Amino acid sequence: MPPYDRIRRTLESGGVVLLDGAMGSELVRRGVRWRGNGLRTSPEEVQALHEEYLAAGADVIRTNTFQLNPRTVLNVFRSREHMRHIGAPDLETRAQDLTRKAVEVALAARERSGREAAIAGVLSPLEHCFRPDLSPPEKEAEAEHAEMAAILAGAGADLLVLESMNTIAEARAAARAASAMHLPIWASFVLGPEGDLLSREKLEDAVRAMESMGVDVVAVNCSPPVDVGAAVKRLRQATKRPIGAYAHVGKFDPPSWKFEFHPQFSATEEWPPEKYRDAAGAWRKAGAAAIGGCCGTGPDHVRALREGMR
Amino acid sequence: MKPYDAIRARLDRGDLVVLDGAIGTEILRRDLSWADHQVLAFPDKIRSIHEDYLRAGADVLSTNTFQLARRCFASHFRDHAHMRHVGAPGLDRKADTLLAAAVNLAKEARSRVGRPAAIAGAVTTLEWCFRPDLAPSPEEMREEYREIMTTMASAGADLILLETVNSIAEAKVGLEAARSAGLPCWVGFVCDEKGRLFTGETLAEAERALAPGKPDAILLNCAPPADAAAGLRELRAARKGPCGIYPHIGRFDPPEWLFTEEFPPDRYLDEARRWREMGAAVIGGCCGTSPDHIARLAGGLAPKKTS
Numbered sequence: 001m002p003p004y005d006r007i008r009r010t011l012e013s014g015g016v017v018l019l020d021g022a023m024g025s026e027l028v029r030r031g032v033r034w035r036g037n038g039l040r041t042s043p044e045e046v047q048a049l050h051e052e053y054l055a056a057g058a059d060v061i062r063t064n065t066f067q068l069n070p071r072t073v074l075n076v077f078r079s080r081e082h083m084r085h086i087g088a089p090d091l092e093t094r095a096q097d098l099t100r101k102a103v104e105v106a107l108a109a110r111e112r113s114g115r116e117a118a119i120a121g122v123l124s125p126l127e128h129c130f131r132p133d134l135s136p137p138e139k140e141a142e143a144e145h146a147e148m149a150a151i152l153a154g155a156g157a158d159l160l161v162l163e164s165m166n167t168i169a170e171a172r173a174a175a176r177a178a179s180a181m182h183l184p185i186w187a188s189f190v191l192g193p194e195g196d197l198l199s200r201e202k203l204e205d206a207v208r209a210m211e212s213m214g215v216d217v218v219a220v221n222c223s224p225p226v227d228v229g230a231a232v233k234r235l236r237q238a239t240k241r242p243i244g245a246y247a248h249v250g251k252f253d254p255p256s257w258k259f260e261f262h263p264q265f266s267a268t269e270e271w272p273p274e275k276y277r278d279a280a281g282a283w284r285k286a287g288a289a290a291i292g293g294c295c296g297t298g299p300d301h302v303r304a305l306r307e308g309m310r
Numbered sequence: 311m312k313p314y315d316a317i318r319a320r321l322d323r324g325d326l327v328v329l330d331g332a333i334g335t336e337i338l339r340r341d342l343s344w345a346d347h348q349v350l351a352f353p354d355k356i357r358s359i360h361e362d363y364l365r366a367g368a369d370v371l372s373t374n375t376f377q378l379a380r381r382c383f384a385s386h387f388r389d390h391a392h393m394r395h396v397g398a399p400g401l402d403r404k405a406d407t408l409l410a411a412a413v414n415l416a417k418e419a420r421s422r423v424g425r426p427a428a429i430a431g432a433v434t435t436l437e438w439c440f441r442p443d444l445a446p447s448p449e450e451m452r453e454e455y456r457e458i459m460t461t462m463a464s465a466g467a468d469l470i471l472l473e474t475v476n477s478i479a480e481a482k483v484g485l486e487a488a489r490s491a492g493l494p495c496w497v498g499f500v501c502d503e504k505g506r507l508f509t510g511e512t513l514a515e516a517e518r519a520l521a522p523g524k525p526d527a528i529l530l531n532c533a534p535p536a537d538a539a540a541g542l543r544e545l546r547a548a549r550k551g552p553c554g555i556y557p558h559i560g561r562f563d564p565p566e567w568l569f570t571e572e573f574p575p576d577r578y579l580d581e582a583r584r585w586r587e588m589g590a591a592v593i594g595g596c597c598g599t600s601p602d603h604i605a606r607l608a609g610g611l612a613p614k615k616t617s
Contacts, residue, residue, distance in 0.1 A: 033343045035566050076564045078440045078508050085503070086534060088563035130387050193395035198388055224396060253398035254386040255345035256408060258377050258438055259565040261386070262345060266398050 003118040003158045004184055007059060011217070011242045011289055016309055018302065019120075019246055019292020020053035023064040024263030026298045034262055037064050039098045043105050050109030052299040054117055057306030058292070061109070062120045062161060063102040069148055070095045071126045071136075072260040096151055103155035120161040120186070121152030123174050129190060129222065129261050130252075132166040132199035138173045145177035153181035161186040164222045164294075166198040168209050175213035186290070188219035188244065191227050195234075203231060207238040219244030222294045225271065225279040229286070236287035244290030245283045249276060249297055265296040273304035280305055313428040314468045314494050317369060321527065321552040321591055324615035329430075329556055329594025330363035331604045333374040335567040339600065344565065347374050349411045356412070360419030362601040364427055367608025368594070371420065372432040372471050373412045379458060380405045381436050381446075406461050413465035430496065431467030433458055433484060439474040439500060439532065442509045448483060455487035463491040473498035474532040474596075476508040478519045485523040496554070496592070498529040505530075505540035513541055514548035529554035532596045535573065535581050539588070546589045554592025555585045559599055567597055575606035582607050 010017050023046070024037065032038040032045050039046055046064050053061050073091055077083040083091055090097070106119045126144050127134035135141065149160055160178040162185065165171035171187055178185045187210045192198040197206055203220075210218050218239060220231040228247040235243040250268030254261075271279075280291050293301045320327055334344055336359050342348050348356055356374050363371060383401040387393040393401060409431075416429045436454055437444035445451070462470060470488035472495060475481045481497050488495035497520060499507055506512055517528065528549060530541035538557035545553050559573040573581070582593050593611065595603045 034345065035343075073564060076438060076440060076562075078442075082440065082502075086558075086562050088561045088568040091563070128386065130392065131385070132388065192388065193391050198392070248396070251398040252386070252396050253401070254383060256347055256378050256382045256405065257345055257565065258382055258385070264345070 003116055006116060007118050008184070010059070015289070016284060017290045018057055018059045018306055018309065019244070019290055020058040020061045021293035021297035021299065021302045022263070022295045023049060023062065024066055025265045025295040028264050029298070036094065036098050037066070037068050037102065039064060039101045039105070043101060046102070047105040047109045050106050051113055053302055054109060054113035054115050056299045056302040058117060058302055060118045060120050061106055062122050062163070063106050063152065063157065065099050065102045065122045065152070066124045066163065066263070067129065067261045068095050068099055068102070069126055069144060071144060076259065096147070099148060099151045100155045103152060103157055107156055118158040119156065120159050121149070121157030122161055122163050123148055123152070123178065124163050125166055125170055129164040129166060130198065135167045135170045138169045141170050141173035142177050145174040146180065149178045149181050153183055157183065159184040159186060161188065163188050164190045166190050168197070168199070168201050168206050171206065172209050172213060175210065175215055179214060184216045185214070186217040186219060186244065187215045188221045188246070191220055191223035191231055195227060195230055203234050204238045207235060211239060211241065217242045217244050217290050219246065219290060221246045222248050225249065225276065229279060229282055232283045232286045232288050242289040243287060245280070245288040246292040246294045247279070248295035249293070252295070263295055268296040271296065273300045276301050277304040277308040281308055312468065313426060316426065317428050318494070318526070324591060326586065326611055326613050327369050327592045328367055328604065328608045329370045329554065329592055330368040330372055331595035331599035331601060332597045333359055333372065334376050335597045336600060338566050339569065347378060347408060347412065349374060349408050349415065353411070353415055357415045357419045360416050361423050363604055364419060364423040364425045366601040366605035368427060368604055370428050370430050371416045372430045373416050373467065375409055375412045375432045377434045377439065378405055378408055378412070379436055379454060381454060406457070409458065409461045410465040413462060413467050417466055428468040429466070430469050430471035431462035432471050432473055433462070434474050435476055435480055439476060440508065442476040445477060445480055448479065451480060451483045452487065455484050456490065459487045459491035459493065463493055467493065469494040469496060469526065471496045471498065474500045476500055478507065478509070478511050478516050481516065481520060482523065485520060485525055489523060494526045496527040496529060497525045498531040498556070499541065500532045501530055501537055501541035502533070503537050503540060505537070505544040513544040517545065517548040525551070527552040527554050527592055529556065529592055531556045532558050534558065539585060542585060542588055542590055552591045553589055555590045556594035556596045558597035559595070560597065562597070569598060575602045578603050579606040579610045582611055586611055
């Protein structure tokens with residue numbers, strides 16, 4: 001049975017699908033040097049973390065490909081010519097190569113775990129996930145997401161998840177690009193302090209746009225648990241489709257560098273696994289069918305969620 | 311006598327002033343990540359890099375503050391409201407804390423080694439150094455540079471080294487801010503293969519535009535040796551005052567650096583001899599260079615003006 005069929009069946013029968021927790025912030029917490037999402041220099045640690053999430057009970061594991069795209073590489077150069085002139089020799093295919101590697105280690109982790117989990121290829125905003133103002137024009141975004149979607153699908157992802165989307169336009173572009181792969185698509189949005197999308201667009205408008213794109217699950221993520229709880233209620237009102245929730249815990253504590261999103265979170269101890277499990281229990285009651293953890297969470301949080309679902 | 315007075319006197323005579331080499335890439339070479347500049351997490355490692363450059367013979371130490379500004383933290387959030395909502399407390403003041411701590415580490419290294427070097431507060435473009443298109447408005451720039459320079463001055467920097475500047479507009483604002491803080495100021499530009507700024511502006515135009523602000527030196531940096539030398543040629547043709555050069559070697563491998571064997575210290579010295587002949591008074595190293603490179607420069611270049 002293809003790995004996603006079991007997930008689909010669970011969702012159709014009103015059951016809960018357990019997602020994994022954070023990749024980036026957990027790798028950073030473990031001391032993995034944040035370059036190329038850790039995939040170039042510490043792929044074994046990336047794989048080990050996937051294995052821990054699977055052992056904790058995750059039904060879906062997400063590839064460690066957040067903000068891994070050619071644009072983030074090109075952004076630190078004046079132009080493509082400048083990149084060729086002063087950059088390392090393999091930069092033009094760096095993000096693409098590492099994306100393939102990311103799927104490879106997720107597949108290897110599943111193989112070793114012996115579990116029938118589905119592997120979700122992660123597509124994220126092309127620019128910084130917390131900067132909707134930088135999101136590229138829809139046409140441009142679609143072409144760039146299409147390149148990454150094809151790599152994720154070609155390498156063996158079972159579904160594609162659009163994660164931490166911060167504008168409706170880019171989510172639509174990514175969904176359109178993803179739909180050409182004929183894989184199930186989930187779309188998840190990051191919330192602003194006002195409770196709507198980070199772009200201030202209405203959550204309900206985002207749901208409508210995603211429904212029209214044929215997205216299987218609409219979710220919210222990378223926002224504090226309290227905000228996620230409030231958003232789940234609105235999502236439930238807005239759609240009949242399965243909805244999902246995975247909050248971040250602690251505080252985003254970026255270091256002093258000017259590169260892409262750096263998944264460093266502090267004060268995560270304010271949300272120990274049991275407290276997170278209790279919050280997630282409320283999301284479940286409010287109708288969330290796909291539940292997991294975003295930045296700041298780790299295998300212990302996912303284990304607690306699994307126990308809470310028993 | 312202030313530490314910079316000795317440097318100024320040497321520049322006035324046309325003598326050589328040795329600037330240090332890379333800090334950021336040296337942190338990487340010593341197997342640390344560059345996140346947070348490691349100023350608070352590994353102060354001993356940062357101080358020892360400064361000490362190694364001093365022992366190598368550097369006359370001017372630059373602080374470990376490349377692109378360190380309030381904006382570094384703020385750019386990771388949608389706006390202030392978002393930062394307050396999901397960000398760690400104190401991110402607004404963190405750049406200031408790190409800047410002051412970084413100047414202190416350079417000062418500590420100087421007193422430990424006991425060499426009378428000047429400490430240059432390194433200040434880079436507010437947005438990404440290779441992207442002039444991202445530069446903030448002049449009003450925002452003015453306010454942010456003023457903050458940085460005030461912190462640098464009160465922490466005890468002897469001069470400001472504006473480096474990897476990519477436009478005349480930003481150089482002018484930075485220079486004015488350094489002057490307002492009462493500090494001497496060197497201005498380093500990044501340039502392309504033809505020796506032009508990334509905005510397409512020429513170094514002759516830069517010299518003309520900056521002249522009223524009286525920069526204490528104008529330099530070329532963070533470009534490959536051949537490119538920086540092309541910039542130096544253009545600059546020297548237009549400028550009588552002190553000029554300098556400190557290219558990068560190796561390859562930019564974001565967010566880190568790829569170290570190559572293309573310019574080992576001996577070859578770097580050969581290049582530096584040519585820069586000296588072209589009229590460079592300040593010579594050092596940017597990304598990829600190490601204390602060994604600086605030791606070769608300090609030991610191999612004639613200290614006095616020869617022609």
